[in-house]
């Protein structure tokens with residue numbers, strides 16, 4: 001698979017990264033369920049423990065069970081309406097087009113993704129939804145009447161990494177379980193990890209940041225400068241070696257995060273275009289031309305070799 005311009009990706013967590021707080025806490029929990037959000041999350045924790053389950057599935061279940069008890073509307077449309085009012089950090093709305101324009105100048109094809117444990121339906125209703133190639137987030141299943149009846153997809157801290165591999169192999173559909181597991185040699189993957197930058201802020205981002213960092217991509221810790229807790233979380237991500245870059249959650253032009261994004265794009269562009277300039281001599285001993293290609297990598301010579309490479313890569 002080839003793309004006209006080298007494809008690069010900015011992937012973002014949502015809560016605490018692009019938007020302050022948890023998305024359910026702004027209106028849904030306090031106004032529609034009539035609860036303090038601390039009480040809601042405490043109940044989620046108790047339920048997950050009691051059921052020996054996943055807290056993501058527990059919060060999704062409780063959202064629906066409590067909403068049903070209060071006769072709250074559960075259609076996809078209603079979730080999107082709730083999402084439309086989510087507050088965002090400063091400058092977020094103008095960020096994507098500015099980065100896209102820079103990427104185009106650098107002859108890169110930049111795509112944006114969300115990888116969040118929050119609700120997909122809420123993010124899809126937000127005014128920035130159209131900027132994303134895909135919004136990977138926890139999603140509800142809907143019945144024939146159009147009402148949410150249970151979870152269809154739960155994205156937790158470790159399943160977040162699955163979506164990085166989906167981007168890496170450009171196998172983007174959530175439901176696909178075949179193509180994502182096919183062997184694809186590192187050199188043949190449409191978006192190498194060193195062309196992925198992940199922006200995140202906390203606990204659910206740790207395995208994702210670890211993976212991005214270990215594979216040569218950029219893990220950026222975003223923090224709220226008005227929150228001591230958020231800044232402590234960023235320092236912890238740095239101290240534990242999960243993130244190696246950081247910036248305050250201000251997405252306006254020329255803010256530190258914006259300058260960092262520009263530098264990352266420049267670096268990715270230089271690396272991608274250098275790779276395209278690699279010209280190895282033809283090896284006369286081999287029947288097929290140029291078996292050795294860019295980044296010192298070995299191109300697939302046999303299925304056996306490809307499997308060995310894939311195992312090494314995952």
Ligand SMILES: [Mg+2]
Pocket residue numbers: 013014015016017200201202204
């Ligand atoms: Mg977060």
